[in-house]
Amino acid sequence: MTPEQIDAWGEELAEVTGGLAHLFARPEPAEVFADLIEGLLDGLPKKNGWTMSARAGHAGPERIQKFLNAASWDDAALVGAVRDYALARLGDEAAVMVVEDTQSIKKGDKSVGAAFQHCGTTGDVRNCQVMVMLTYAAGAGHTFLDRRLYLPQSWAGDVERREEAGVPAEVGFLTKPRLAALMLADALAAQVPFSWFAADSGYGRDPHLRAYLHAAAIRYVLGVPVDLPLSGVAGKPDLGAPPIARAGDLLHYAISRDRWERRSCGEGTKGQRLYDWTVFEVELAEQAPADGYVHRLLIRRSTKKKHLAGGRFDYDYAYLPGPRADAHPGPGDHPRRRSALADRGRQQGIEAAGGAGGLPGAQVEAVAPLHRLLPARPRLPRRRARRPRHTGARASGDRRRESGGKRPHTGGKDRTGPSRSR
Template identity: 60%
Template structure:
């Protein structure tokens, strides 16, 4: 199927890669770059220098490897071009920016940023690299628009190791949420059209990221841990027993006002959960003017988690909402489901264009490879969005209606 699509889209792809010729100061890398992107989109068993070179008709992998390792061009300029291309083809004011990280498992110690760290794919500690990604998501389509390589402190504290890997001296340690903030700053500076920021609990638990959004009046739906410190519901509904997110679970059970709604579509159809929401205040944090905060609880339909008592319980997830006061619960639930779009982008980039199957070890080649993969899948997202059947269906985004947040939904029982 991919080969057929590439044949149909050859002219569009050639136009896209041709428009990026200004990134290179010589004609040879322009040609090889176009061949590289075509190869990433082709049906090849593995996407490496040798297979890409063979497809392009090269006798050796030298030119493909030189494109990443030795030629003169700026991967950040390509990143900006990818972002502009995605926004041009998918952009709309109600878009979401979705934050997540993904890993590439590696052997040895020389690949830039590699260390024994948590690997989301396997759920345990592996020798891997971690990349923090930013997806631009709309009902029409979604694609990566930015990336940052996470460097553990064991790297940034060893400047000689950094220089050997080509890491610029000005690059210092930054947490994953700090890398996410840097990408959001760049998106704001580029005037990217969007309305919401979405992230899982690995980012939502970070107060610095939350305050960044408060200061800029950015609505968000962030997963948060069960122990997120709360001051309880605001005003007369404040209750001294509510000190953390999971304290509200008791009131949710007493109130028993769960609503069953979908939050989007998955491989098996609608993703249905039970939902309930509480207005809350977070310790030492103020929302933006005109904004409110809610804690949204999502409960699975069937027991799927074994508790400390040995019994199976329905899993509950917590989402902190920062949004204008008139935002509807339906919109919030739809946004909560939208975070999965970045997981789809991670999977598509790894399986289709070899995002994690690179043969580069240093800082600059890593950014060139990853950004080229982003361009390849951005092209696919744009072409898919152009199909008539890809036009947004108002019933397909998991939003079954617009139900305001009412005083009843804010009560604690």
């Protein structure tokens, strides 16, 4: 976003930030908050405490650092305020709630939660922080609704590191799917309107998350691994047919049946991202559907010859109300349409994260500034046919592809946490 665009949007921006002044006990933090929002929106080459302070006319970064580290304000209340603002403009009963994690690569071991773990940004194991994000994807646009820092077991059991980083005593180790369930429960308690839940195979393979969704009767489309255990397809199996014990076993039937439907997963950098889809009604091992619901396995096949030659297929697991597999859902109720909408929200939303709160390579070392940066970052709704209202870059590829492309890592340092030697 350019300074000219911010100026043109100044009246509405002032209304938004001014409407959140009640979150702060004094006027000074409210002023710094407004400066921080404008700095995060501005197209600065590097966004850190120094550059945003200089833009706001501060003598140094101390005011922004104090605001994030020590000022008395409730980041949970800000999350709720941002959620209400977004839903007033994007709220849609047909929306999709999307969970995905985003990573910030680190060089030291002081940043809270930083550990050697899988990094989706690079596709390998890196020293990084991981934040689980909840995105709201609707027909009119998308926005972040909530976030949870993933605290690895190496951190959860280290009392000294926890105290140094300010990790609350009640915060322990929770898996990423469990964090996703907590955020979804908060959204349900806030009566957020949505129709589907979607996540990739890192979450789809977790039986406890699926059990939570079943208990709450929430429709979902989840990516799943090829070894997802199945007890077979619905109905009587064909004599002499290969046994079906896992998701990958259905590929034989998909190819021999040859009933594929070509649909788009949305607009990409090179046009429509077209895939061929087929669907089977299945029975999931040791996890029966709720009354009136069925399990379906969607198989997605690339339409590109080089991918077909490599035998590349993706699997999505859909849990939704009847009808049976031989009937067709309504126009707005198709799992493939929901999956495509979730894809768009995941790609655009997670790429818009841009590291910790939109500060590339930010050295956010303590819990308080990290949890405060993300709700403070302007994740205002992006609407079609209107000027974009945040600086998030559009995704360049589908992260659910097995050979997904890498995002470039942008360096830069930001002392928004307590200063410590690295």
